[in-house]
Amino acid sequence: MQLTGGSDNEITLELPHITLAGRLWGSPDKPLLLALHGWLDNADSFLPISEHLADYQILAIDWPGHGGSEHRPGSYPLHWVDYLYDLDAVIEHLFNQFELSPLAIMGHSLGGIIASAYAAAFPERVNQLVLIEALSPLYESESKAKKRLQNSFTDHRRYLAFKTKPASIYRDLSIAANARHKLTALELQWCELLTQRNMQSLDSGVCWRSDPRLKLDSPLRLTFSQVDALMQTHAVNTLLIAGNGGFPQLREAIPIAHRWFSQLQTIELEGNHHLHMGNAVNVADAIKRFLMA
Template sequence: MDKSCEQAKEITIQLPHIQLAAKLWGSQDKPLILALHGWLDNANSFLPLSQYLTDYQIMAIDWPGHGLSEHRPGKYPLHWIDYLYDLDALLTALPTHQQPTAILGHSLGGIIASAYTAAFPERVTTLILIEALSPLYEKESKVRQRLNNSFKSHRRYLQVEAKSNNVYRDISVAVNARHKLTALDVAWCEILTQRNMKKLDSGVSWRSDPRLKLDSPLRLAYSQVDALMQAHEVDTLLILGSQGFSQLSSAIPIAQCWFNQLEVEEVEGDHHLHMGSAKAVSFSIDRFLKAKG
């Protein structure tokens, strides 16, 4: 399979509050899949699927602070719920003829898509989740410590921001670091890293927003997530990796109570199975969508 990024069309989408970058694979006369990537990834993570899902047009966005999209203004802490507003604004901005036949989300992208669809089922036709299920939650007793940790990490960030350079001689240093951390194939690490870095006269540096790596100030309690996810109306396919996050597999009984129409499939692969096992994942997606169509 060709692992180059040259077949996609680069576009920008101006939302009322921020400008997003995106990649388009496929022609406009095909059903659109809106693809939402995971934390610290970018639109390039859907390149492997685009090589197989040729009956569809795929629009893969860069979330704010990722890839080529604008960063959120200011220096305030980031919060996951901001992405729900981004998605709502994006769906509003897309013309009627370009409304997606499905929303596809991996990891963070799946969390956002699932939460958004639970709240606004009338705006989503079908939902495909890859290694994602619902918003993350934790015990209420951790609220104070999380808020404390978040603000401390942001104070440290502001203190060192001006002194921080983080320039590498070439992209291979960052690629190898990601490969060692995630065990993701080096070729895929390079594709992801290329879009998250910028070239300088002295080398390369990160383009992504450094605040993405800082502690979030707040996480929902289980009771809040449970209330949001109850009676999830939209037809949903959940694809898990056989070596993916074990917490997701153990949460299937809860998910069966939340989702009115949920199909679960396991595919050989890790958390990034949509890259390393793209052919099998695309087969599951295509089967699911054509059965619903």
């Protein structure tokens, strides 16, 4: 395998439908671990844990519209299922260029959701799966379908009305990082790390380069019966890592997860939804024990 990054660990993946940016850490003679970040994060969310996974080469992509990756074309609303096609194209690229298949995948939040759904459908493409604060596609009652579609149209109309207006410019990055810190309670140092990659520098300051459509309400969400049918007899060997201060819905769903997955280990560690950043040492230790078992 000769998968190499630039001097700053930056990489570019030219896929058939879009160009993705990312980061690559570790020696090319080590096993590859594909890392998939969460919603509104970017590849740098795996920088802290990469320092404790020296036995692996970690390829962390920026999803479309995040970090340095291209935005999806057009002005249509985004759909979560599109990420499955992105992941399939990444895996196909790695197979064609480097004969890397099946892969070990580490996914946080949205990245874990996408990886889990993909592995459920194509278990032959994924060797081992690590889910960090993630389990399955989100679902809700079918009774909410009309309201969700209405909300999506409201959001999209507002987006179209404002998309031609100049982007908001911040004097410096710290203002945007502090805003995210106050909104999400994510530690300030991690907000600064993530914000830096999601912004671009201008003569007058900095502005977001993330796709604004990422913040629009989804037009459609699956029902539980649909997710249940997808996840049944999930065959990929999987580790689920939950934070004791993370999303409580995830911890409550662990009994369902054991019914879905034929090979599942679960562990709860100290930390919030981004425990792979704030508790990188212990999360990395759990991942190493799982991957080397």
